[in-house]
Amino acid sequence: MNRSLGTTTAKGRQISHVPNYVILTVLLVFSLGPLLVMAFNSLKSRTDVADNPLGLPRNFVWSNYREAWDVGNFSTTMVNSGILVAATVIGVLLLGGMAAYSLAKLDLPGAGALMLFLLVVSSLPIHLFLVPLFVLWRELGLLNTVFGLVLIYIALNAPLAIFLLRSYMIQLPRDFEDAARVDGAGEWQIFSRIVVPLSWPGFLTVGLVVALAVWNEFLLATVFLQDESKFTVVTSYQNFATRFSRDWSLTSAAAVIMIVPIVAIFLTFQRRFIEGMTQGGTKG
Amino acid sequence: MSETAIQVRPGLEVRRRRWNRASYRRKVIPWLFVLPVLLINLLVVLGPTLAAVYYSMTDWSGIGAADFVGLANYRQLFFEDDSFKTAFVHNLMWMAMFLTVPIAMGLLGASLLAPIKRGALFFRMALFIPYVLPSVVVAHLWSSLIHPDRGVVGWLNERGVSGMDVAFLGRESTVLPTIAFIDNWRWWGFLMVLFLAGMQNIPPDLYEAARLDGANRWQEFRDVTLPGIRPILVFMILMTGIWSFLTFDLIWIITQGGPAGASEVLSVLVFKNAFQNFEAGYAAALGITMSLFVGFILSIFVVLRRRGWEI
Incomplete structure (x- = not known):
């Protein structure tokens, strides 16, 4: 990383970084303070949260979590969200990876037109095609089905995945593929045995970014999965938090339950997340 | 697509009598690899867009x-529907706010973070965390925090602020x-x-020279950092302009456009017309508008670039 010289010095002159740390700490409190308050409140009793909405809990009411888990129906919604995420990630990586391979390595005739198409498609607002899509899905019997929503998620996430994976695959040396082609390997074998294993970091990055997007997605999940038994963590929390909006300790506990997996995975893979999202921001 | 279809059936043309493996491999196989994703996109995005x-x-x-009513929906939209005008103004206000405050804060944070080493990774991660949270959590957390009886606002009020x-x-x-x-x-x-990623690519010699x-x-x-991150800065200004016309989640979750339409934006109007008023035709006209x-903002960008602005 091309960072300038640590905490001090430029040709002998000392530059204090104390003001940097002071202001950054203020920003840190702004960003994480609300989350800390939420974590504290998730452990308070109802009277405690009313008297003292901002401070530490007087005693730790761990049973809030048990209650939030049951009332929020997390044992169902976690599974629903997990299936949606897994199916979408597999679909995007497989189909997007194939398309990226074709664009990066196979001299696809009409590649420029396809890239343009994907760029246009990925920048169309959802609200433009939401209503006809809803009606089409109703006619096709895909409404209220996991498969139907996964198809939509694949379509919307694939362009970004293709751009990122393509730029990754283009950098791979051609030697291995050429050798395999000489040996008579088919393109599918080259793709699955050579290119995918070599570009796995790209796949991991895209998979993480897509997983996060699907886990957090609100609008489409609300519109396309209206059956309560199919609710995702997010749509179910929306109902739950609206119904119990006065019960701050319970809604906080439920929120903590749903963001702990995200934050844990984010912290573990933060470099890849940030790489994927920032590239998504600049290349999408 | 049609060109590949022709090439798959070589017998149709006499001149192309020899259909060999090599050209199959060169022309058809690449399309087979993109076909699934292309078909899904046609079904989900392009088809419904044309239908809209x-x-x-x-x-x-x-x-x-x-x-079929011709342009009646558009006439109503532009000349009769006050809620459209209000929502459009709200979108502009939203854009103005997002073009200033977050960009200034992002620049401030990044320029403070770029030169330090100790704790840089920690700050970068911690300040990024709110971005990975789902809208529903952000919405309900802040609704509680600024609730007048509970939360920070109520707490400050009790203490006489x-x-x-x-x-x-x-x-x-x-x-x-408030939602913004x-x-x-x-x-x-x-x-x-x-911005930080952009700043880390600026050669340190430039700072030393300054x-x-x-x-x-x-x-x-002003003279080193800003010019150094100009491409990403301009790009994010463009994207902010686009996204500010599409914003939906938080407003919908927190107020559904209320009270009395005071937080209604275009996307909320589309949603209400489509799924609450059952005016799907009108909603489609709104979505297209x-x-x-968005296309207009993009084309400004393209025109400026054509005219030689380095953006």
């Missing part, structure tokens, strides 16, 4: 038959800036990380 163009010229309710006896989300004058504030809370950290010339912090920022604004 047609439905925007009908009085369709979303169920059953649709009568003036101006805190207000239901920020319940008043027409404050609701939109909440959205910015999770958004600016993302910008900061983008310091040798006696530049102070502000001059350094929204997309045209």
Whole structure:
């Protein structure tokens, strides 16, 4: 990383970084303070949260979590969200990876037109095609089905995945593929045995970014999965938090339950997340 | 697509009598690899988009038959529907706010973070965390925090801080800036990380040279940092312009456009017309109008670039 010289010095002159740390700490409190308050409140009793909405809990009411888990129906919604995420990630990586391979390595005739198409498609607002899509899905019997929503998620996430994976695959040396082609390997074998294993970091990055997007997605999940038994963590929390909006300790506990997996995975893979999202921001 | 279809059936043309493996491999196989994703995109995005163009010229309710009404929906939209004008103004205000506050905060955070080493990774991660949270959590967390009876606002009010006896989300004058504030809370950290990545690519010699010339912090920022991250900065300004026309989640979750339409934006109007008023044709016209604004912003960008602006 091309960072300038640590905490001090430029040709002998000392530059204090104390003001940097002071202001950054203020920003840190702004960003994480609300989350800390939420974590504290998730452990308070109802009277405690009313008297003292901002401070530490007087005693730790761990049973809030048990209650939030049951009332929020997390044992169902976690599974629903997990299936949606897994199916979408597999679909995007497989189909997007194939398309990226074709664009990066196979001299696809009409590649420029396809890239343009994907760029246009990925920048169309959802609200433009939401209503006809809803009606089409109703006619096709895909409404209220996991498969139907996964198809939509694949379509919307694939362009970004293709751009990122393509730029990754283009950098791979051609030697291995050429050798395999000489040996008579088919393109599918080259793709699955050579290119995918070599570009796995790209796949991991895209998979993480897509997983996060699907886990957090609100609008489409609300519109396309209206059956309560199919609710995702997010749509179910929306109902739950609206119904119990006065019960701050319970809604906080439920929120903590749903963001702990995200934050844990984010912290573990933060470099890849940030790489994927920032590239998504600049290349999408 | 049609060209490949022709090439798959070589027997049709006499001149191309020899259909060999090599050209199959060169021309057909690449398309087989993109076909699945292409078909899904046609089904999910392109088909419904074209349908929306047609439905925007009908009085369709979303169920059953649709009568063609020409441009009546658009006429109503531009000349009769006050809620459209209000929502459009709200989108512009939203854009103005997102073009200033989060970009300034992102630049501030990134320029403070770029030169330090100790703790840089920690700050970068921590300030990014709000961006990875789902909208529903952000919405309900902040609704509670600024609730006048509970939360920070109520707490400050009890301690006599003036101006805190207000239901920020319940008043027409404050609701939109308040939701924008909440959205910015999770958004600016993302910008900061983008800007930071740009700043880390600026050669350190430029800073040294500026310091040798006696530049102070502000001059350094203005003359070295800003030009150094110009591509990403301009790009994010463009994207902010686009996204501000598409914003939906937080507003919908927190107020559904209320009170009395004071936080209604275009996307909320589309949603209400489509799924609550069953005016699918009208909703389609709104959606297309929204997309045209987005296209308009993009084309400004393209024109400026053609004219030689380095953006």
